[in-house]
Amino acid sequence: MAIELNFTIEGGDFSNAGKASSKIKKVLKQLNIEAKIIKKIVVAVYEAEVNVAAHAYSGNVKALVGENDVVVMVSDSGPGIENVELAMKEGYSTASKEVREMGFGAGMGLANIKRNTDELKIETKVGEGTTVTFSLNYS
Amino acid sequence: MFLLMNNNKKYHALKVDTQKCFGCTHCMKICPTEAIRIVNGVAVIDNQRCVDCGNCLRACPADAFYVEQDDLSKINNYKHRVVLFPSVFIGQFSEIYSEGQIYEALLELGFTHIFEVEQPAGWLMESIKDFSGENTHRPLISSFCPAIVRLIQCKYPSLTAHIVRRKAPHDLAAHFAIEQLKKEGAKEDEIGIFYVSPCSAKMAAVNQPVAEKESIVTGVINMKDLYNRIMKLIPTKEKMDTSGFRRYLSREGILWSLPRGESAWYRKKSMAIDGIHNVVKFLERLENDEVPEIDFLELKSCSEGCAGGILLTGNRFLTVERLQKRAARYPKAAQVEVENAAKELVKKKLVADEIKPEHIFVLDQNRSKAIEKLQKINDILCQLPGLDCGGCGAPNCHALAEDMVKGKAKMTDCVFLQNKYLKEQKVKPEKAYKNLEKIWGKQRFEADCNKKGGRNEGF
Ligand SMILES: Nc1ncnc2c1ncn2[C@@H]1O[C@H](COP(=O)(O)OP(=O)(O)O)[C@@H](O)[C@H]1O
Ligand code: SF4
Ligand code: SF4
Ligand SMILES: [Mg+2]
Numbered sequence: 001m002a003i004e005l006n007f008t009i010e011g012g013d014f015s016n017a018g019k020a021s022s023k024i025k026k027v028l029k030q031l032n033i034e035a036k037i038i039k040k041i042v043v044a045v046y047e048a049e050v051n052v053a054a055h056a057y058s059g060n061v062k063a064l065v066g067e068n069d070v071v072v073m074v075s076d077s078g079p080g081i082e083n084v085e086l087a088m089k090e091g092y093s094t095a096s097k098e099v100r101e102m103g104f105g106a107g108m109g110l111a112n113i114k115r116n117t118d119e120l121k122i123e124t125k126v127g128e129g130t131t132v133t134f135s136l137n138y139s
Numbered sequence: 140m141f142l143l144m145n146n147n148k149k150y151h152a153l154k155v156d157t158q159k160c161f162g163c164t165h166c167m168k169i170c171p172t173e174a175i176r177i178v179n180g181v182a183v184i185d186n187q188r189c190v191d192c193g194n195c196l197r198a199c200p201a202d203a204f205y206v207e208q209d210d211l212s213k214i215n216n217y218k219h220r221v222v223l224f225p226s227v228f229i230g231q232f233s234e235i236y237s238e239g240q241i242y243e244a245l246l247e248l249g250f251t252h253i254f255e256v257e258q259p260a261g262w263l264m265e266s267i268k269d270f271s272g273e274n275t276h277r278p279l280i281s282s283f284c285p286a287i288v289r290l291i292q293c294k295y296p297s298l299t300a301h302i303v304r305r306k307a308p309h310d311l312a313a314h315f316a317i318e319q320l321k322k323e324g325a326k327e328d329e330i331g332i333f334y335v336s337p338c339s340a341k342m343a344a345v346n347q348p349v350a351e352k353e354s355i356v357t358g359v360i361n362m363k364d365l366y367n368r369i370m371k372l373i374p375t376k377e378k379m380d381t382s383g384f385r386r387y388l389s390r391e392g393i394l395w396s397l398p399r400g401e402s403a404w405y406r407k408k409s410m411a412i413d414g415i416h417n418v419v420k421f422l423e424r425l426e427n428d429e430v431p432e433i434d435f436l437e438l439k440s441c442s443e444g445c446a447g448g449i450l451l452t453g454n455r456f457l458t459v460e461r462l463q464k465r466a467a468r469y470p471k472a473a474q475v476e477v478e479n480a481a482k483e484l485v486k487k488k489l490v491a492d493e494i495k496p497e498h499i500f501v502l503d504q505n506r507s508k509a510i511e512k513l514q515k516i517n518d519i520l521c522q523l524p525g526l527d528c529g530g531c532g533a534p535n536c537h538a539l540a541e542d543m544v545k546g547k548a549k550m551t552d553c554v555f556l557q558n559k560y561l562k563e564q565k566v567k568p569e570k571a572y573k574n575l576e577k578i579w580g581k582q583r584f585e586a587d588c589n590k591k592g593g594r595n596e597g598f
Contacts, residue, residue, distance in 0.1 A: 031509045031513070032498055035297030065513075
């Protein structure tokens with residue numbers, strides 16, 4: 001059995017990025033998941049949320065919180081990623097000047113997601129959008 | 140210790156006077172941990188969830204919350220009667236009274252020794268800085284405000300390791316006072332240490348410390364009560380020189396319990412936040428790693444720090460203003476010399492135990508059961524109107540849904556659903572009415588032109 005949580009994110013809406021990760025966090029606390037694990041998931045979800053706000057037009061987060069693991073899918077309609085390998089590199093960023101001035105766009109997001117999860121899959125189509133899927137086992 | 144409780148049950152100094160409470164829901168709505176429900180027409184506090192912040196007392200239009208305290212006559216059981224109070228106590232008094240006059244009134248009341256808890260605060264700051272060398276978690280979070288410590292324990296378990304393992308200024312002052320008195324020849328069992336508390340949180344913490352075996356303080360005094368007594372006894376003119384009692388007080392010490400009092404002293408990259416609802420928002424972010432690097436976080440539950448404590452009299456901003464003026468008259472901590480050889484001993488006693496998380500929001504120890512319950516909460520939420528009206532006796536729809544899966548509430552507690560069920564003839568009118576009475580009490584439905592609610596009282 002798993003519980004499904006859904007959230008929507010608008011491109012450019014940085015003030016609401018973080019809502020999904022906070023709600024997911026509350027649920028994980030109610031399940032008595034270890035604090036260290038919660039932190040990893042929350043950081044990963046937050047980075048994915050920020051990426052939609054920073055790079056895409058709109059998107060949604062779907063989290064499946066299960067007994068042994070959590071699976072998160074963040075899909076957006078947006079420009080897509082031309083070179084995923086390059087995007088994964090720490091420090092690589094195409095973020096606009098405005099986004100950087102807001103304190104985002106250090107180019108660490110995707111790498112951070114990878115570091116904090118067990119599995120990460122990026123499906124993307126230039127001109128259409130991106131789906132980032134990641135999962136983490138509790139144990 | 141008079142108020143001391145056994146350790147298994149969480150002690151709280153805040154109580155509800157069920158004669159005065161009429162279940163208006165103001166407290167229930169403001170509580171940061173959703174600890175309050177209305178049962179039988181009165182507010183009931185969940186012992187596990189309450190962090191003693193006192194917001195319920197502030198929000199109450201009927202003055203129904205009170206704070207337990209020790210009887211002041213108990214001081215007479217001791218030969219040496221020491222009063223310890225935080226500097227904010229002085230800040231409440233109008234400028235027409237000098238600190239000397241206030242000190243004289245305290246002696247008149249029966250105390251033999253007076254210590255403001257922030258002397259010698261330099262030792263505590265030194266000790267906190269020592270801790271920053273032992274602990275690599277950043278930011279370190281101040282352990283000063285007990286409401287915040289308890290909030291972190293239950294709501295932010297991952298951050299407990301960040302809390303500075305040092306005791307509060309009143310512990311420092313108590314140990315310091317004992318050492319001073321012993322130096323003057325007093326025997327330890329003849330010394331009674333009475334701490335004047337600005338809030339319910341410190342009261343609870345003194346009676347049941349979170350991170351130490353037992354409290355060093357002999358009794359706790361309600362600051363509001365003491366203020367009223369002092370106002371009766373205060374002499375019109377200073378008759379003696381009491382400045383000796385204040386010789387270790389410093390500028391930084393006086394400001395310690397105000398916003399930025401600790402962080403300004405700690406320096407480095409430090410930040411201060413006051414007001415528990417502000418703190419909650421910040422800790423959410425901190426837990427998500429959404430904040431830049433910070434070395435030290437000072438968090439205070441009351442807005443304007445202890446100047447806004449629930450047991451203070453007068454306006455918090457005026458209190459801050461007076462204390463700032465007062466602080467400017469005192470030397471800097473570095474210039475205050477303390478000729479007491481007990482420094483290392485006292486510093487050792489300031490080390491507190493590790494603070495452990497309390498998983499009170501966990502739905503079920505069995506994870507698959509907890510997931511089932513979560514699913515049930517979501518299903519229930521689909522049915523509830525989402526108005527967060529409080530008509531069910533819970534602070535919002537979500538809280539009611541959680542209560543339901545815990546077996547503490549039922550669908551018909553929602554006044555909207557109840558009406559729907561009535562229309563669908565799923566419940567009988569008598570039963571529906573009885574249910575409302577169970578939450579709101581029988582009197583709720585009696586006409587009463589003098590009742591306190593519904594007239595914007597308290598605003
Ligand atoms: N959802 C997305 N849609 C389009 N491009 C993306 C998306 N997520 C990441 N990218 C691209 O990958 C790069 C690296 O992403 P990330 O590591 O999160 O760094 P940052 O967001 O700080 O630029 C981004 O600059 C952007 O070019
Ligand atoms: S003291 Fe604070 S936490 Fe406790 S019931 Fe009152 S508002 Fe809630
Ligand atoms: S800020 Fe001060 S007065 Fe307010 S709860 Fe914390 S310790 Fe008590
Ligand atoms: Mg990013």
